[in-house]
Amino acid sequence: MTILDYKQIMLPLLRLAADGAEHPIREGIEHVSSLFHLTEEEQRTLLPSGQQPVIDNRVGWSKTYLMKAGLLESHRRGHFKITPLGLDALAKDPKAIDNAFLEQFPAFVEFKNLRRGAGRDESREDLAEASDKTPQELLEAGYQRIRSELADELLALVMQSSPAFFERLVVELLVGMGYGGSRKDAGEAVGRSGDGGVDGIIKEDKLGLDAIYIQAKRWGNVVGAKEVRDFVGSLVGQEANKGVFITTSDFTKDAKDYVRFISHKVILISGEMLSGFMIDYDIGVSTISSYHVKKADADYFTEE
Numbered sequence: 001m002t003i004l005d006y007k008q009i010m011l012p013l014l015r016l017a018a019d020g021a022e023h024p025i026r027e028g029i030e031h032v033s034s035l036f037h038l039t040e041e042e043q044r045t046l047l048p049s050g051q052q053p054v055i056d057n058r059v060g061w062s063k064t065y066l067m068k069a070g071l072l073e074s075h076r077r078g079h080f081k082i083t084p085l086g087l088d089a090l091a092k093d094p095k096a097i098d099n100a101f102l103e104q105f106p107a108f109v110e111f112k113n114l115r116r117g118a119g120r121d122e123s124r125e126d127l128a129e130a131s132d133k134t135p136q137e138l139l140e141a142g143y144q145r146i147r148s149e150l151a152d153e154l155l156a157l158v159m160q161s162s163p164a165f166f167e168r169l170v171v172e173l174l175v176g177m178g179y180g181g182s183r184k185d186a187g188e189a190v191g192r193s194g195d196g197g198v199d200g201i202i203k204e205d206k207l208g209l210d211a212i213y214i215q216a217k218r219w220g221n222v223v224g225a226k227e228v229r230d231f232v233g234s235l236v237g238q239e240a241n242k243g244v245f246i247t248t249s250d251f252t253k254d255a256k257d258y259v260r261f262i263s264h265k266v267i268l269i270s271g272e273m274l275s276g277f278m279i280d281y282d283i284g285v286s287t288i289s290s291y292h293v294k295k296a297d298a299d300y301f302t303e304e
Contacts, residue, residue, distance in 0.1 A: 007099065212244060
């Protein structure tokens, strides 16, 4: 099944707290996961950032909205309990609790008005409330869309570049990732191969404890198993046990399967991965804006 949205979680979470006891948020997550029969895979599904499981995020936001409406309260970090207002709400036996339901409570309306009064775009607030995703999920989804479009643009620019430019790009990326020693060392080790790409042997680290054979092809065609086998054969002649094959296109399934069962350690980097690394290591990109998602530090407010 598709992981339920945060609005579907609010009523089960409030019912869990109906006993008047204090409950840890982890209990809420486990209760919702069990109630809706989420599989282990669904419980492990992460947000696009990879920092938090989706179900944890959605239970957390459900709790936040219920607290803003005054139906739940929290007296210590990571815990919640029901309020008299929450008990009154359950006594009416609601079939569901969503943002529209919460608008009957003045505290929630005030919360919404404060958010809009802080300079937020009202149309975006409405979009967030109409969505099944939490505000954090919407933020991350927007970031991933921008990143994907940027990656496509970068790859198109790389394909239009000259061989000399592509050579510099590969060198700068490898050095940025911590390989090849200095830029001068890597630049001397990696050069044009004459077949639409670059190749050479670079240091695995600044001390040169091991060598890595590099081959990068600015190709539009998919790289097959034959090209990868030829690359692996070159490792022997170059006295290298490790290799990195970079392409601006992709690799066939046979090529990917081949490197899984050989003694040499070979990494295949597709065009999609290449553009992703360029973004991660600031190669050919510049930052135009930055957003820091913060949360309250409960420890700061703890008085001895």
